[in-house]
Amino acid sequence: MQKVWICGANGRVGRKMTELLENTPVELLLTDIDxxxxxxxxxxxxxxxxxxxHFIVNCAGLTDVAACEENKEEAFKVNALGARNLSVAARMGKARMIQLSTDDVFDGSGQTPYTEFDTPNPQTIYGKSKLAGENFVKEFCNRHIIVRSxxxxxxxxxxxxxIMKLAGEGKTIYAAADQTAVPTGASELAEKIIELMESAPDGLYHVTGQGSCSRYEFAQEIVRLSGSQTEVVPVAAVDDRLTAMRPSYSVLDNMMLRMSGISLLPEWKIMLERFIADRKDYTSI
Ligand SMILES: NC(=O)c1ccc[n+]([C@@H]2O[C@H](COP(=O)([O-])OP(=O)(O)OC[C@H]3O[C@@H](n4cnc5c(N)ncnc54)[C@H](OP(=O)(O)O)[C@@H]3O)[C@@H](O)[C@H]2O)c1
Incomplete structure (x- = not known):
């Protein structure tokens, strides 16, 4: 039986991957920082x-962009050296290394979607440490899949x-109109990671929803789908306290999936609608 080690199993993506693999014929090894x-x-x-x-899936990370900025060494330790340690272990045990990465490896100055062949130029400690993690994986374990989302x-x-919390409290939401990327459902992403892990050729893949939007449009759609009447006001990114320091444009083109004949994730709005509808079944918004 194949064994899958998920590191960072308590995180957003780690939990989804665990849920999807739980009732399948694999042996799950689940760990988090403790x-x-x-x-x-x-x-x-x-x-x-x-x-x-047989597989080491690195869902662990220091993902708070502001915290990374405040604690540079810790960010590189977790996001870069952590990835190095896991990929060395993967190489020694002949396992396949699965690394999660981010659109923050790009500087955001582009105006067309970034492909896997564009040169990263991260501007934040988070982005720099995640790129260093990608590079360690490539250096230390040739059997790897790197997924940027x-x-x-x-x-x-x-x-x-x-956004849901602010909408629930009826508080006005100020959202950046000048930050554009692609929202991606954790559930659909986790499914695709499993598919890639099991059958895709080694390499780097961009995996996001289709389409793109600003933070403002994303917040508006969340509020609309949740049925809230809360007002969403477009602001400049510097005035959006929820998203400071992110690239202004970081849409990822899923070119490697397309070229490899692997199906793409749905439009971001479809994934969001599905997620909110499922949530409504068991929790009040
Ligand atoms: N969230 C996004 O929008 C996004 C976008 C693109 C890419 N990604 C990437 O996707 C991956 C998963 O993201 P996520 O949103 O699921 O992250 P998350 O919810 O922040 O989960 C990360 C997990 O890693 C754990 N962790 C932190 N330091 C660790 C250490 N030293 N050893 C072991 N575990 C440790 C955390 O534990 P504690 O909570 O106890 O610290 C947490 O359970 C990350 O690599 C991230 O960079 C995320």
Whole structure:
């Protein structure tokens, strides 16, 4: 039976991947920082050596952009050295390494979608540390899949949950009209990661919803679908306290999926609609 080690299993994407793999014929090895701190190279090596996973999925990370800025060393330790430790362990155990990365590796100065062949130029510590993580994976484990995604929404704290909270409280929402990317459902993303993990050729893949929007349009759509009457006001990114320091344009072209004949995720609006409808079934908004 194939063994899949998910690091960062309590995070947004880690939880979704766990949920999807739980009732399938794989043995799941689930850890988060309390069980295996990925910055501890010995702990990573020992765990991998003892459990011999066939796949190592790195869903762990320091994902708070502002916290990364305030704590540069910690950001590089988790996002770069953590990825290094896991990819060394993957190479030693002949496992396939699956690394999650971000649209923040681009500087945001483009006006057309970034492909996997465009040169990254991160501007934030978060983006720089994630790019360093990608590079370590490529350097230390040739059997790898790197998945870059953007604006992930799902269960857990995120831009989506912050907007929902403000909408629930009837507070006016100020959202950046000059930040554009693609919202992506955690559920659909996790499904695609599993598909890539099992059958795609090694390499880097951009995996996002289709279409694109500004933060303002994203917030408006969340509010509309939730049935709230809350006002959403367009502002400049510097005045949007929920999203400071993100690239102004970071739409990812899913060119590698297209060229590999792998199906794309749906339009972001369809994924959002589906997620909110499912949520309504068991929780009040
Ligand atoms: N969210 C997005 O919009 C987005 C967009 C593009 C790419 N990504 C990438 O996708 C991946 C998953 O994102 P996510 O949103 O699921 O992240 P998340 O919800 O922040 O989850 C990250 C998990 O990693 C854990 N962790 C932190 N430091 C660790 C360490 N040293 N050792 C082991 N585990 C550690 C965290 O635990 P604690 O909570 O206890 O710290 C948390 O459970 C990340 O690589 C991120 O860069 C995310």
């Amino acid at each position: 069980a295996v701190d990925i910055t501890d190279s010995k702990a990573v090596r020992d765990y991998a050596g003892m459990n011999r996973p 953007s604006w992930i929404f799902g269960e857990g704290s995120s831009y989506f949950s912050k």
